[in-house]
Amino acid sequence: MPKRVDHDERRRQISEALWRIAATRGLDGASLRDVAAEAGISLGRLQHYFTSKDEMFVFALDYISGLAERRIRERVQALPGTPAPRDILRHCLVEMLPLDDESRAGNLVQVAYYARAVHDARTRRHAQEGVPALRDFFAAQVRHAVERGEVDPERVPEDEAMLLLALADGLTSFALLDVYAPAEALRLIDRHLAGLFSYNSSPRSSGSKRS
């Protein structure tokens, strides 16, 4: 068991090195050697864990996703009572936008991943598993909101989920390009959520499930 923990710790250390490079100068020209140097280990040692840049990328992305998931769970659990679907969705979306240094760094790793994945089918698989999983989670929240009478039952939960994910993705791009301030991106997400949650025909929406 202790050996296993060491390996995980080493992979985490390498992921964080990759992350620091992504957040500052980008991963475009960064070699495995550069990442090893940033992590303070030898190239040989790094290659013991990752044989290719793509493999390292995917691990770093999983690591970032894991951290983001934990942050979301903590935020949602900190909400009083049973959190409403709208609050859960908003917390997830807040976590996706580059509103602080940590999520900005995570987003920059994703940009580097994205630029590689559009040209490499194997690397793309990470997104092909991750995005539908996130869509299903979002769709479940929208479905729950429909049941609570907060969202128009005419809306298709899976479509609304994809629209939310695409919006967050596009607004993140504009924020990373300094076209738009991250706070403005959040304001637009809130505007979109307000439209989605504008339905209130049912008395169940008055909050009986809260607190």
Add this chain to the structure above:
Amino acid sequence: MPKRVDHDERRRQISEALWRIAATRGLDGASLRDVAAEAGISLGRLQHYFTSKDEMFVFALDYISGLAERRIRERVQALPGTPAPRDILRHCLVEMLPLDDESRAGNLVQVAYYARAVHDARTRRHAQEGVPALRDFFAAQVRHAVERGEVDPERVPEDEAMLLLALADGLTSFALLDVYAPAEALRLIDRHLAGLFSYNSSPRSSGSKRS
């Protein structure tokens, strides 16, 4: 004058070479020398036109934007009568999605640009000028639709414009990653447009301005 035309022709030729590389293996590791080889000219000749990769990128993006603009103008002009704001917006959005090989290639150049621009303030300037210009054009269409009674006057045209741009951007990412088929992306754009254009309190929306 003929000399000038030659220069433009040469720059176009180089842009198209850059484009072909972007659309196939990506620009990540592509050097100026690679682009020169693809364009069938010497490195020295290429450097006569572009001294850096970033300069070449920005030119190629402008070239692509120009082509896309012309395609949109042609599509809109082919519509019968005076085109409605909704039709104009939809044609622009269709042009932005990777629905055919040409726009897919253009999108892949943009991905390569994006991955560089997040780390380089000078390169970012292209997006910082282009995105607000597009937002203003979209906002003008939404404002026109509000005047025609087709969009709720409570909506803020600039915000709706940014939401549309962000949506198209995010859906393009998912399409390029094969997470979602391009046709599905268009279906979601149509769903979002249907929501935006669901207002019809005014008799002006019945089409008196058409044909």
